[in-house]
Amino acid sequence: xxxxxxxxxxxxxxxxxxxxxxxxxxxxxxxxxxxxxxxSGKSTVLRCITMLEKINxxxxxxxxxxxxxxxxxxxxxxYSDKEKLKKIKKNFGLVFQQFHLFPHFTVLRNVTxxxxxxxxxxxxxxxxxxxxxxxxxxxxEKYDAYPYQLSGGQQxxxxxxxxxxxxxxxxxxxxxxxxxxxxxxxxxxxxIKDLAKQKxxxxxxxxxxxxxxxxxxxxxxxxxxxxxxxxTPEELFENPDERVKEFIGKLxx
Amino acid sequence: xxxxxxxxxxxGGMVKSVEIFVLTLLFSLPLGLVxxxxxxxxxxxxxxxxxxxxxxxxxxxxxxxxxxVYFAPxxxxxMRIGSAYRFIAVILAFSLNYxxxxxxxxxxxxxxxxxxxxxxxxxLGFSKTQTFTRIIxxxxxxxxxxxxxxxxxxxxxxxxxxxxLAEVEMFTTAKQIAAKETTIMPLMxxxxxxxxxxxxxxxxxxxxxxxxxxxx
Ligand SMILES: Nc1ncnc2c1ncn2[C@@H]1O[C@H](COP(=O)(O)OP(=O)(O)O)[C@@H](O)[C@H]1O
Ligand SMILES: [Mg+2]
Numbered sequence: 001x002x003x004x005x006x007x008x009x010x011x012x013x014x015x016x017x018x019x020x021x022x023x024x025x026x027x028x029x030x031x032x033x034x035x036x037x038x039x040s041g042k043s044t045v046l047r048c049i050t051m052l053e054k055i056n057x058x059x060x061x062x063x064x065x066x067x068x069x070x071x072x073x074x075x076x077x078x079y080s081d082k083e084k085l086k087k088i089k090k091n092f093g094l095v096f097q098q099f100h101l102f103p104h105f106t107v108l109r110n111v112t113x114x115x116x117x118x119x120x121x122x123x124x125x126x127x128x129x130x131x132x133x134x135x136x137x138x139x140x141e142k143y144d145a146y147p148y149q150l151s152g153g154q155q156x157x158x159x160x161x162x163x164x165x166x167x168x169x170x171x172x173x174x175x176x177x178x179x180x181x182x183x184x185x186x187x188x189x190x191x192i193k194d195l196a197k198q199k200x201x202x203x204x205x206x207x208x209x210x211x212x213x214x215x216x217x218x219x220x221x222x223x224x225x226x227x228x229x230x231x232t233p234e235e236l237f238e239n240p241d242e243r244v245k246e247f248i249g250k251l252x253x
Numbered sequence: 254x255x256x257x258x259x260x261x262x263x264x265g266g267m268v269k270s271v272e273i274f275v276l277t278l279l280f281s282l283p284l285g286l287v288x289x290x291x292x293x294x295x296x297x298x299x300x301x302x303x304x305x306x307x308x309x310x311x312x313x314x315x316x317x318x319x320x321x322v323y324f325a326p327x328x329x330x331x332m333r334i335g336s337a338y339r340f341i342a343v344i345l346a347f348s349l350n351y352x353x354x355x356x357x358x359x360x361x362x363x364x365x366x367x368x369x370x371x372x373x374x375x376x377l378g379f380s381k382t383q384t385f386t387r388i389i390x391x392x393x394x395x396x397x398x399x400x401x402x403x404x405x406x407x408x409x410x411x412x413x414x415x416x417x418l419a420e421v422e423m424f425t426t427a428k429q430i431a432a433k434e435t436t437i438m439p440l441m442x443x444x445x446x447x448x449x450x451x452x453x454x455x456x457x458x459x460x461x462x463x464x465x466x467x468x469x
Contacts, residue, residue: 100373
């Protein structure tokens with residue numbers, strides 16, 4: 001089943017056209033990485049898909065449900081009604097580069113708060129499930145810690161747990177390891193690899209080339225708001241476009 | 254007049270000061286939040302009205318505001334001003350004035366919150382109200398406690414301005430005794446009272462700050 005469909009996505013900030021006619025399709029269980037130079041629009045694409053930004057053109061479908069689409073009569077993009085968007089939103093999670101944990105909550109409450117007050121899971125059950133997710137991610141000792149007491153890698157794993165606890169069908173990652181030291185990067189990448197093994201559908205913006213190559217079913221290379229090249233890791237790494245080659249070269253030097 | 258009598262009279266004035274203090278906080282803290290929302294709304298008219306309100310409240314002397322509030326019913330509506338209104342006018346003027354200061358403190362606190370907190374809450378599916386009450390406000394309270402403490406301490410001293418409406422609080426009492434007995438002793442004692450009052454306020458606020466020290 002097609003989990004995500006983006007067609008002719010266009011996004012402007014004022015007069016600045018940041019995303020130009022991007023189309024992406026992701027099937028259930030697929031892992032897609034988005035790579036590309038800084039400022040090419042990778043975050044903006046994720047932010048548009050996850051409804052943090054309104055798009056200026058194109059259409060967006062998540063699990064076959066329409067988020068928004070170009071309306072010829074209105075001459076602009078029309079979004080589905082609030083209730084429907086709320087329902088669609090339950091299907092995905094987003095992991096931020098800077099974690100954005102809630103500093104005033106313990107690790108456990110960071111995970112349970114939305115389970116209880118958004119998903120409506122009873123508190124006891126939510127805590128039981130949250131502890132299961134946290135311990136799977138190696139955070140069994142940290143239920144009662146506050147975010148500031150954790151390393152960056154631990155914080156990012158909590159934020160992944162927070163997203164996973166709501167049982168999303170799709171997980172988006174925006175440079176999940178870019179704020180981390182190399183040795184902490186490894187523990188977060190391992191968590192994402194495990195998710196891939198469990199066939200979690202994921203779209204990951206990353207600069208970790210080796211990781212993207214091992215993990216992805218498909219890699220998308222973005223540049224200046226367009227998709228310059230996409231394909232399987234083999235296609236991309238063995239037969240790269242000249243710009244892709246240059247980019248990969250720079251990173252792996 | 255012996256010392257004990259003077260203390261008793263001052264204590265009577267002190268009760269009035271404490272009343273003004275407590276009632277002003279009671280009304281101005283929540284009213285400030287309403288004004289802060291008005292100031293931050295996208296509605297241009299409401300935003301501008303609150304802006305003007307805040308700048309008048311902060312830009313003119315509280316003593317003048319007391320007098321205006323006291324005489325407004327007479328000059329604006331032609332109503333007779335009863336003596337019961339005097340105390341109400343004091344509380345009204347103090348609350349309106351302090352609400353403007355608190356509004357700006359709230360606003361700066363709310364606007365200092367990183368966007369990421371809102372975005373994380375949005376992605377997790379929290380409603381706008383939930384985001385504000387569960388995620389934003391608890392953190393804002395921690396951030397604004399120090400400036401709120403400052404305002405509160407200023408309020409303790411400002412209660413003496415109620416004399417402008419002949420409301421007999423502690424400082425007025427001290428002045429009256431001082432004039433009658435030709436000694437500055439009562440004023441000194443009043444100073445000690447204010448100091449102790451503020452010491453208690455500062456101690457209480459510090460307690461709250463410590464309570465919120467469990468996270469960074
Ligand atoms: N909120 C915004 N307002 C204006 N310009 C923005 C905003 N967000 C991103 N941009 C611009 O859009 C372009 C793409 O940014 P971004 O999606 O963050 O790139 P990437 O994630 O690939 O580094 C950049 O030129 C950036 O300056
Ligand atoms: Mg980015």
